[in-house]
Amino acid sequence: MRIVFVASEVFPFAKTGGLADVCGTLPLELERLGHEVSIIMPGYRCTDGRHQPFNAHAGVTTIGKDLKVYFLRHPGFYDRSELYGDAAGDYPDNIDRFAFLCHETLRFLKGLGTPVDIIHCHDWQTGLIPALLKENYAGDPFFARTRSILTIHNLAYQGVFPKEDMSRLGIDGKLFNPGALEFYEKINFLKGGIVFADHITAVSPQYAREIQTREWGCGLEGVIRQNKERLAGILNGLDYMHWDPSTDIFLDPPYTDGGLQAKAIHKGKLQQALRLPVVDDIPVFGFVGRLCYQKGLDLLESAFDDLMKRPLQAVFMGVGEEKYQKLLVKLAKKYSQQCGAIIRYDESFSHMVYAGSDFFLMPSIYEPCGLTQMISLRYGTIPLVTAVGGLADTVTDFSREEARGNGFIMSAHSVEGLLEAVDRALGVFSRQELFNGLRIHAMACRWTWESSARHYIECYEKCLRSA
Numbered sequence: 192m193r194i195v196f197v198a199s200e201v202f203p204f205a206k207t208g209g210l211a212d213v214c215g216t217l218p219l220e221l222e223r224l225g226h227e228v229s230i231i232m233p234g235y236r237c238t239d240g241r242h243q244p245f246n247a248h249a250g251v252t253t254i255g256k257d258l259k260v261y262f263l264r265h266p267g268f269y270d271r272s273e274l275y276g277d278a279a280g281d282y283p284d285n286i287d288r289f290a291f292l293c294h295e296t297l298r299f300l301k302g303l304g305t306p307v308d309i310i311h312c313h314d315w316q317t318g319l320i321p322a323l324l325k326e327n328y329a330g331d332p333f334f335a336r337t338r339s340i341l342t343i344h345n346l347a348y349q350g351v352f353p354k355e356d357m358s359r360l361g362i363d364g365k366l367f368n369p370g371a372l373e374f375y376e377k378i379n380f381l382k383g384g385i386v387f388a389d390h391i392t393a394v395s396p397q398y399a400r401e402i403q404t405r406e407w408g409c410g411l412e413g414v415i416r417q418n419k420e421r422l423a424g425i426l427n428g429l430d431y432m433h434w435d436p437s438t439d440i441f442l443d444p445p446y447t448d449g450g451l452q453a454k455a456i457h458k459g460k461l462q463q464a465l466r467l468p469v470v471d472d473i474p475v476f477g478f479v480g481r482l483c484y485q486k487g488l489d490l491l492e493s494a495f496d497d498l499m500k501r502p503l504q505a506v507f508m509g510v511g512e513e514k515y516q517k518l519l520v521k522l523a524k525k526y527s528q529q530c531g532a533i534i535r536y537d538e539s540f541s542h543m544v545y546a547g548s549d550f551f552l553m554p555s556i557y558e559p560c561g562l563t564q565m566i567s568l569r570y571g572t573i574p575l576v577t578a579v580g581g582l583a584d585t586v587t588d589f590s591r592e593e594a595r596g597n598g599f600i601m602s603a604h605s606v607e608g609l610l611e612a613v614d615r616a617l618g619v620f621s622r623q624e625l626f627n628g629l630r631i632h633a634m635a636c637r638w639t640w641e642s643s644a645r646h647y648i649e650c651y652e653k654c655l656r657s658a
């Protein structure tokens with residue numbers, strides 16, 4: 192099959208979260224399984240110098256065996272310090288920036304001259320593509336056999352704009368109706384993608400179920416339920432080559448499940464870097480993530496005084512909303528002997544947090560898939576999570592009696608639920624043999640991209656059969 196990925200961020204070129212990890216890894220796995228894959232993304236300031244000129248409108252580079260990544264150029268739209276917005280909020284012209292990505296992708300593909308089977312769109316930024324294929328390119332022989340698939344990585348981000356902007360989309364104004372792009376009198380890119388894509392996926396089976404409910408559907412549950420025959424939940428994998436404590440270039444020394452004592456060295460380094468007391472018998476609870484509502488930071492704030500009465504240290508690493516950045520700095524100041532905060536995006540330091548922590552905090556309100564719990568498991572760092580979305584699909588509650596579990600699940604998203612799970616975690620930490628057994632089991636858990644890629648291939652084939 193000839194498959195094109197279109198995404199607003201792709202690791203290692205541009206990344207703010209898990210979307211980039213998926214779009215940087217899944218295409219490589221599909222190529223490894225014998226498919227012809229390419230990627231199209233914006234050519235941002237941060238991708239400058241990472242590609243050669245391809246034509247007047249695009250740059251190109253090759254990854255994997257022969258996987259071309261095309262960077263669509265538009266200096267006015269993409270030559271900026273951030274991908275989506277700055278401290279003042281989202282860039283006001285995001286509607287134009289991503290409508291351009293959608294239009295230009297299809298023009299660019301036509302220009303390449305070889306028809307593709309599947310255009311795999313990701314999140315709202317590419318949500319207009321399925322609509323353009325069905326509307327602007329209906330009857331165009333070049334795309335006659337092309338099918339589109341939309342993956343929802345996070346339903347909370349929908350690309351919503353005022354209806355007055357409809358004329359800027361380059362698509363027939365009649366599509367501003369509740370059966371197409373309109374959502375409560377506004378333009379909604381993601382809804383357009385859901386309605387017009389030939390197939391829809393969500394990034395975990397549990398999330399695919401949750402987004403059909405009022406509680407988690409972010410208003411789109413009705414549209415999703417109407418289209419559920421075309422919806423599948425496919426769990427993301429983890430890139431186990433990249434995330435491997437035995438070969439990790441950011442870790443000195445590397446370690447395996449047979450040499451867990453090396454984790455103590457990383458723990459010491461982490462404590463030192465954050466000016467925390469360097470002690471091994473107090474567990475470190477780490478956190479790495481975007482600082483936003485979704486990640487459960489408000490709950491951590493409510494529980495923090497109680498948490499700090501316990502024998503533990505907390506290490507936070509992240510960037511995001513100003514109020515959460517300030518909160519973490521404030522907590523680290525108030526509890527300087529027990530809490531540290533690193534407010535920046537730093538790939539190499541994140542590896543230190545995964546390796547140097549004993550537990551990984553993930554009290555998310557919702558979590559479409561979540562990669563950080565998979566990463567922490569791989570590093571022998573035990574996740575403590577809410578049972579939502581992909582967390583429910585990957586973390587099982589530890590029970591010594593029933594000899595099961597790779598983490599700790601909060602019984603509820605509440606202060607009591609969090610403290611109860613922390614107390615159980617502390618109980619296991621205090622029994623070294625038990626804790627080591629849990630770590631070894633955690634490190635052996637696998638969610639491979641090969642397995643996810645095979646599920647995606649089934650979806651692609653299903654779409655093509657209907658062609």
Ligand code: ADP
Pocket residue numbers: 207208209210212479480481508509510535536537538541560561562563564
């Ligand atoms: P989301 O997609 O909601 O952002 P995921 O858990 O799916 O969350 O993926 C987050 C990814 O971003 C992980 O690879 C994580 O290591 C990385 N990450 C998040 N914040 C930072 C940071 N401040 N520095 C380095 N890496 C980060």
